[in-house]
Amino acid sequence: MNQAIKIEDYPFINNEALFIQKSYFREYGIKAVYKQFRPGIGRAWSRNIIKLYAADGTGLEIGVGERTIAPVSRTILSDAFESHGAADMSLAKVFFRADEIPYADGSFDFIFSEHTLEHLANPLKALFHWKEKLADGGRIILFLPHQQRCCDIYRERTPLPHIVEDYKKNMPDDDQTHVNDFYENVVLRGLTPHYDHYNKEDLASSGNMHHHVWITEDLAELFQYVGLDVIFSEDCVPDRQDSFVIVGEKQN
Numbered sequence: 001m002n003q004a005i006k007i008e009d010y011p012f013i014n015n016e017a018l019f020i021q022k023s024y025f026r027e028y029g030i031k032a033v034y035k036q037f038r039p040g041i042g043r044a045w046s047r048n049i050i051k052l053y054a055a056d057g058t059g060l061e062i063g064v065g066e067r068t069i070a071p072v073s074r075t076i077l078s079d080a081f082e083s084h085g086a087a088d089m090s091l092a093k094v095f096f097r098a099d100e101i102p103y104a105d106g107s108f109d110f111i112f113s114e115h116t117l118e119h120l121a122n123p124l125k126a127l128f129h130w131k132e133k134l135a136d137g138g139r140i141i142l143f144l145p146h147q148q149r150c151c152d153i154y155r156e157r158t159p160l161p162h163i164v165e166d167y168k169k170n171m172p173d174d175d176q177t178h179v180n181d182f183y184e185n186v187v188l189r190g191l192t193p194h195y196d197h198y199n200k201e202d203l204a205s206s207g208n209m210h211h212h213v214w215i216t217e218d219l220a221e222l223f224q225y226v227g228l229d230v231i232f233s234e235d236c237v238p239d240r241q242d243s244f245v246i247v248g249e250k251q252n
């Protein structure tokens, strides 16, 4: 595997406060001046969770997309795709797939990811890989869509044995298993208007489809399978209400 990239070569953002202001302007234009005080935009609660569970050290964000609540002065912003959906240009400064992280094992004190694990056909492969990239005592912090409060509400939850099978089959990212389910129960119901320009056949490989569907307990089970201790979870993220959050720790 290519492990050529050094963390020291990454252009970390020095001024976090300025970066946050710029990001709001990028997304909302002049309306950012008052919008930033809305909880869903400022995300004070979620930022605080990251402050608590990733208090120091260097982190990696996977699937950053066009927004982040990570501490950007010490978090590498990564994505596999330059844009997500129709026009959302990624904030990522480095590009690689979630299960092909080109940094040495044990490099990170935390790995943070929002609304991305559900886009992977083989989430266990990614979680084992993320655990390898963590230092001992490192944490994985995930904010994920909750089946009951997101576009997947008409889909069945994905049981652990299915995820284990995907791992054993070394399922590739463009696996078509869940395409019909996603198309019929999400796209055709009009729950993802921003993905309407995708052909059904391209959904999986575009990185835009939710392969799997979970609630908090399902992720706790997955963490247990991977050998991560769950040290925090919250079923409903107050400033991103379609989401739950879960934090797992790699033991020494």
Ligand SMILES: C[S@@+](CC[C@H](N)C(=O)[O-])C[C@H]1O[C@@H](n2cnc3c(N)ncnc32)[C@H](O)[C@@H]1O
Pocket: 062, 063, 064, 065, 066, 067, 079, 080, 081, 082, 083, 084, 090, 096, 097, 098, 099, 113, 114, 115, 116, 119, 120, 173, 206, 207, 208
């Ligand atoms: C729903 S967006 C979430 C973006 C942002 N984190 C947020 O919460 O708004 C999903 C993100 O996962 C990224 N993604 C999809 N498949 C990926 C993969 N195999 N590896 C890394 N990132 C991936 C997409 O490019 C996109 O930025």
Ligand SMILES: [Zn+2]
Pocket: 121, 162, 163, 166, 177, 178, 211, 212
């Ligand atoms: Zn699957």
